[in-house]
Amino acid sequence: MRTKPPSPPDPVLPPKKRTSLKDLATYLGVSQTTVSFVLNDAPLAKNLTEETRRRVHEAARKFNYRPSYFALNLHKTGSDSVGVIVPEHSEGYFTVVMDGVERYLLQKHFLYFTACHYGKQKLVKEYSELLMNRGAEGLLLLNTNADFDTPLPVVTISGHKEKEGVTNVFIDHRAAARLAIRHLYDLGHRKIAFMKGHRSVMDTDFRWEAMMQVAREFGVEPTPERTVQLVVGGWTPQIGYEPTQRLLSATRDFTALICFNDTAAIGAMRVLHESGMRVPNDVSVIGFDDIVSAEFHVPSLTTIRQPLKHMGKLAASILLDRIANPAAQYASSIPVKPALIVRESTAPVAR
Numbered sequence: 001m002r003t004k005p006p007s008p009p010d011p012v013l014p015p016k017k018r019t020s021l022k023d024l025a026t027y028l029g030v031s032q033t034t035v036s037f038v039l040n041d042a043p044l045a046k047n048l049t050e051e052t053r054r055r056v057h058e059a060a061r062k063f064n065y066r067p068s069y070f071a072l073n074l075h076k077t078g079s080d081s082v083g084v085i086v087p088e089h090s091e092g093y094f095t096v097v098m099d100g101v102e103r104y105l106l107q108k109h110f111l112y113f114t115a116c117h118y119g120k121q122k123l124v125k126e127y128s129e130l131l132m133n134r135g136a137e138g139l140l141l142l143n144t145n146a147d148f149d150t151p152l153p154v155v156t157i158s159g160h161k162e163k164e165g166v167t168n169v170f171i172d173h174r175a176a177a178r179l180a181i182r183h184l185y186d187l188g189h190r191k192i193a194f195m196k197g198h199r200s201v202m203d204t205d206f207r208w209e210a211m212m213q214v215a216r217e218f219g220v221e222p223t224p225e226r227t228v229q230l231v232v233g234g235w236t237p238q239i240g241y242e243p244t245q246r247l248l249s250a251t252r253d254f255t256a257l258i259c260f261n262d263t264a265a266i267g268a269m270r271v272l273h274e275s276g277m278r279v280p281n282d283v284s285v286i287g288f289d290d291i292v293s294a295e296f297h298v299p300s301l302t303t304i305r306q307p308l309k310h311m312g313k314l315a316a317s318i319l320l321d322r323i324a325n326p327a328a329q330y331a332s333s334i335p336v337k338p339a340l341i342v343r344e345s346t347a348p349v350a351r
Helices: 021-028 034-041 044-045 052-060 093-107 120-133 173-186 204-218 238-250 264-275 292-296 306-323
Strands: 081-086 110-115 138-142 154-157 166-171 190-195 227-230 257-258 285-290 301-303 333-336 337-342
Touching: 021 034, 021 093, 034 044, 034 052, 034 173, 034 337, 044 204, 044 238, 081 093, 081 204, 093 110, 093 306, 110 120, 110 285, 138 301, 138 306, 154 306, 166 306, 173 257, 173 301, 173 337, 190 238, 227 238, 238 264, 257 264, 264 285, 264 292, 301 306, 306 333
Parallel strands: 081 110, 081 138, 138 154, 154 166, 166 333, 190 227, 190 257, 257 285, 285 301
Antiparallel strands: 301 337
16 A cells, blocks of 8 residues: 655744744745735735635744734835933933823824933934834934934924924023022022032033022022032932932021922932921922922922923924924924922021
8 A cells, every 4th residue: 555655844934033024925935925915905815816815824823924014004104103212211200291292192193112321322322313213203302412413303302402403392491590589589588508400411501500690680699508419310309318418518507498300309308307407497498390299298399390291292292293394494492481389398487
């Protein structure tokens, strides 16, 4: 009895991270066009035999084939996606800004890809190219200057470098400084201590210059011992803890403290409490940003509200406008007005 020779083994696809259309075509012994017609249910696929269509679908399931996004969208003029470059993800500033960004992009059916550079300028440039190569139609930068060249439209939030093709959305620092200092001045404070931001933060120098100008106008320019600077990066209360310790080691001859941001103010109030100084009875404290937790701290924090969610939405809307209308003219700088939010951490100076 003659036995039937064994069937040759099925060809094996070379090991790859992702199966391509070409791989499937080679495995099946058909053209890439045939595979594409079947998987995309093109009208011409009806001209193929039922057996061919079955084999194509079976092979696609077997090798977990997923069509390329770009292959599916060759007829589209864009990817409906943008790149977002940030120093890091932290509670407070970035989460509130991104809430505004995300809500607007969701409304417009846009996706976004986020990359964190952690203060490394080399990564900012690399990410801008990587996101562009991944199909991003524009770039949104948070607390990051656009120190790179790109053909894409760029919008920054709290960036300050003027550059062609870039729109900067930022807080009006002079108006913010005037709100903070006038509030304390009207409460009778003349001996005011100031906390400068970390050198890596884009707003630091602009906010400090505005504070010093307004302080001179009110005659409350600080002495060196009433001035400290953040030396630790990040966005946790720890950043304000050590500088306030240094401030108290230098002097206790102040009745108010203006902090660089809310998280630093929370750290500062902890140090004041540990040192036996009551807020606001002995020292009034003002923050900046009006993060979510500022209202619920004890005492609740008086702060300069930076409309972070609005700034995120505004920046996202400008970016999509620039993508849709690249030939239009756009402002290079868009200042946003702050607001004073008075809570429990400030009070009239004690007699």
